[in-house]
Amino acid sequence: MKNHKAENRIHWNRNRFSLKEEINQKEKKMRPRYQSLLKGGLFLLALAVVCVFAFQATAQDDASTWYKIYYTKAQKIQALRIIKELGSRAPEYFPDEPYPYIVARISNEEAWAYYEQGFQVEEHSDYDPRHAASIIRSDRAVPGYTCYRTAAETIADMKKLAADHPGLVTLKDIGDSYLKTTGQGGEDIWKLELSKSNGIFKRGRLLVTGGVHAREYVGPELALRFAEYLVDNYGTNPDVTWILNYSIVEIIPLVNPDGRKMADGTTMQTDWRKNNHKHDNNNCGTVGSNHYGADLNRNFKYKWGESGVDWDVCAETYPGKSAVSEPETKAVRNVMLTYRDYNTSPTSPASTDARGLFIDLHSHGRLVLWPWGYGDALAPNNTQLQTLGRKLAFFNNHTPEKASGLYPASGTTDDDLYAEKGIPAYTFEMGTAFFQGCSAFESTIAPQNLKALVYAAKACFQPYKYPKGPDALNVALSGTNLTATINDTRYNNSNGSEPTQNITAAEYYIDQFPDPEWPLAKPYAMSATDGSFNSKTENVRATINTSGLAKGKHMIYVRGKDAGNNWGPVSAVFLTVN
Structure with missing residues (x-):
């Protein structure tokens, strides 16, 4: 494999004194919403994946500096790769800011390699990864993070x-x-x-x-x-x-207890990722990468x-x-x-x-x-x-x-x-x-x-089938009147769209959990509140006949089906018979 690190060092040294002029040229081409960032001392960086792999094992050293690496929506996947490949050197990111950014500790060589591809970076020298959030210390918790148990x-x-x-x-x-x-x-x-x-x-x-x-x-x-x-x-x-x-x-909860003790904040080894197996008495350090x-x-x-x-x-x-x-x-x-x-x-x-x-x-x-x-x-x-x-x-x-x-x-x-x-x-x-x-x-x-x-x-009862079907929501009882909403649209479509269908049926069960291996569970049909099943979200209703039910608490299970013949998982409500 080529020594990309060495190549980038040469490239940096050859161009470092013309960096300001290059920034000025690029600033003229940038969209207006980023110009104010550039005027604040930013320079452009970006990810070439091969470069990130080359820097993967680079240790934190005295030449490294904390930076904010800004990215656009189009650069989100590249930004996530930066986070993953830099590991402990990218401890935090802020995707919901007006200008989303990663906080990373990188060297000048890495900065220059990113610069040539188009990310924006601002020095963040006062960043402290252990105290990024204003959290009150507690004796019972990870120091600085009261919400996490040791x-x-x-x-x-x-x-x-x-x-x-x-x-x-x-x-x-x-x-x-x-x-x-x-x-x-x-x-x-x-x-x-x-x-x-x-x-x-x-x-x-x-x-x-x-x-x-x-x-x-x-x-x-x-x-x-x-x-x-x-x-x-x-x-x-x-x-x-x-x-x-x-x-x-x-x-x-704790697959790696030895490693977690290293990262609990009671030592200086909070970047610990692996277990605590010292292979062949190696001379590794105890921090970061x-x-x-x-x-x-x-x-x-x-x-x-x-x-x-x-x-x-x-x-x-x-x-x-x-x-x-x-x-x-x-x-x-x-x-x-x-x-x-x-x-x-x-x-x-x-x-x-x-x-x-x-x-x-x-x-x-x-x-x-x-x-x-x-x-x-x-x-x-x-x-x-x-x-x-x-x-x-x-x-x-x-x-x-x-x-x-x-x-x-x-x-x-x-x-x-x-x-x-x-x-x-x-x-x-x-x-x-x-x-x-x-x-x-x-x-x-x-x-x-x-x-x-x-x-x-x-x-988990039918994990390859239930997610294709609709969810049963807002299951409620008023006396013996049972209502619910059957919804086939609840997917995260941020990375491709999941097909959805109209609702075609809804049913309930009394004290019998509906499962393919329990065919004796008896379904009771529910009707669409508006009179017909013709949309991807339907309000449904039924009246439960409680005659013959013992006094006390009972479980009512509700589920729905879509036009693809997909049943979703059940949701339940308690029924009390007096």
């Missing part, structure tokens, strides 16, 4: 949740971290298993993981909050209640080592010595392998009757990603994966796209499970920063992504 607090709260709700939550030790396997301390890797102990055979299964990458604070916190939300709302929220009655929700360990999201089996990795043992994307070499990977993969196999091979479509769904929580980029990530090839179930991806992205307002849309990466969690079992698998790249400010997390990221996870729990 590794120790996360584990303690998992144990308390299970102890306080023995009929609803089971805590399982699924393996050990690297340090624990070598007698250097370390932690158990814990899985929360949420399901009501009611003797009902469970038809749905959802697996959620967080904390694969140590410095990504949002994932573990959201995973644990999802567990707490389900527990807190069981018995009072009808949808949460039927989800836990009929499915198993498995949550591994130069630290020891293996990238767990490059260590899974499928297509291990083929793309998006760096074989420098100190690099952020070092995939380990072999596939599934790390104990953390083995622990998660052992859970994955307990899922039913719906796949004949990774090159053939999995059965559309597949049950189960997987979501791996990461940050950042505001993306919903699905296989394949290792390269440009489409997954055999790409159409169904795309539909569900657009549905999930409707709830969290992220951009839905195939995982390799940013850059190829092999040996990832989602590619591996889909290849092995044929189950739909996704990565959420949440938020806009590794060290996401608590204001944005509490007001937007957490509530939106919790909604996406709840939908995932509803869809």
Whole structure:
């Protein structure tokens, strides 16, 4: 491979004294809305993908400076690639500003390479990635970020949740971290298993993981909050209640506890990404893109080592010595392998009757990603994966796209499970920063992504089918009068449009969950409030006959069907018979 870094150094040196004149020439050609930025001392930069890969392993050094890299709507994909390839050197971005920008620590060489292609950059020398948001410090939380629990607090709260709700939550030790396997301390890797102990055979299964990458604070916190939300709302929220009655929700909030302890803010190693495996007593550093360990999201089996990795043992994307070499990977993969196999091979479509769904929580980029990530090839179930991806992205307002849309990466969690079992698998790249400010997390990221996870729990019974169908919304009872809205349009169409159809039917069930394997569940038809089913959103109604029902609380399930003969997932409401 050419030494692009050396070439760019020569180019920079040759042109550095004419930079101001070139800026003046380019300023005349720029649109008016950017001229004020240029007058403020900006110069033009851009991404050539090959250059970004060349700089991937560059360490933070004294020659690096913090910059704002501004981008236009047309440059959004390139901007996201900058974020991903610079890793810890691009800790935050601001997509909602009038002039969206990335905050990145880059050298003069990189600045010049970007400059020649067209991004705008402004020096941001007073930027502090650990205190970007005005967050009050707390003794109980990551220093500077009161909304995120440390590794120790996360584990303690998992144990308390299970102890306080023995009929609803089971805590399982699924393996050990690297340090624990070598007698250097370390932690158990814990899985929360949420399901009501009611003797009902469970038809749905959802697996959620967080904390694969140590410095990504949002994932573990959201995973644990999802567990707490389900527990807190069981018995009072009808949808949460039927989800836990009929499915198993498995949550591994902290896949990489050793790494997270490094990134918790109690040390100076907050950029830590990998696990804490010191390979061959190497002499790696302990910060940024130069630290020891293996990238767990490059260590899974499928297509291990083929793309998006760096074989420098100190690099952020070092995939380990072999596939599934790390104990953390083995622990998660052992859970994955307990899922039913719906796949004949990774090159053939999995059965559309597949049950189960997987979501791996990461940050950042505001993306919903699905296989394949290792390269440009489409997954055999790409159409169904795309539909569900657009549905999930409707709830969290992220951009839905195939995982390799940013850059190829092999040996990832989602590619591996889909290849092995044929189950739909996704990565959420949440938020806009590794060290996401608590204001944005509490007001937007957490509530939106919790909604996406709840939908995932509803869809996991038929994840290749339900997302094609309409949602049942606003299910309500007034006495015995049942009403709802059936809506077939709820997709995120920011990256292509999902086909939608008119509503053709709606129905409800009393105390019997509608499932293809339970044919005895009896449906009752609902009618369109306006008299006919002829639009993509319909208000529907019915009157429930309660004669013969026992006194007490009952569950009413509602669902709708569109013109493509697609039934959506159910939504529910409680009915009390006095």
